[in-house]
Amino acid sequence: MxxxxxxxxxxxxxxxxxxxxxxxxxxxxxxxxxxxxxxxxxxxxNKQELIAAMARSILAPVLDPDGERSEAPAVGDLLRSFRSAVLAHRDGADVVSSALSTPPLQAEVLERVSAAVAAEGVDPDAALVLLHFGIGAVVSEQAARQLAADADGEPVDEEAAAAAFDRGVATILAGAAQ
The missing domain is CATH 1.10.10.60 (Homeodomain-like)
Structure with a gap:
């Protein structure tokens, strides 16, 4: 090996x-x-470089879903893909959140969200707000999932969590469109 x-x-x-x-x-x-x-x-x-590489791997479906830059997806689709990719890994939200504090990865993810926002004719400033909402919502959801698993509590309602995420995205987009 x-x-x-x-x-x-x-x-x-x-x-x-x-x-x-x-x-x-x-x-x-x-x-x-x-x-x-x-x-x-x-x-x-160092470990920070390892975390950044892990985050890039986790976000691969969001950054380059088809192996080549395709046209910008709908904002909602892109952010649902972001949520799914991050939730697919235990503590994925912590990894991605940490790595998004570094300029190269943050710029790449923000560019992808900005392209989706621009394609929908929404204020480009909404891209950063959507990115911050997306990571914050997923950090919170993943923490709730882990707490429920560790405490043998009620599992997180997947459909309700997905619907709440979609409502947050829709609210931000509606506000940006005003």
Missing amino acids: ALNRSLILDTALELLDAYGLADVTMRRVAGALDVAPGALYWHLS
């Missing part, structure tokens, strides 16, 4: 899904790959 960035990323995402972000450490990733932690640093400069 030749150690490479892709293998490290795949392993980190497997650990994320199994144990959560708090347990995705460079040491644990190295242990899962049966290499010394220092070996990872040939491929990634």
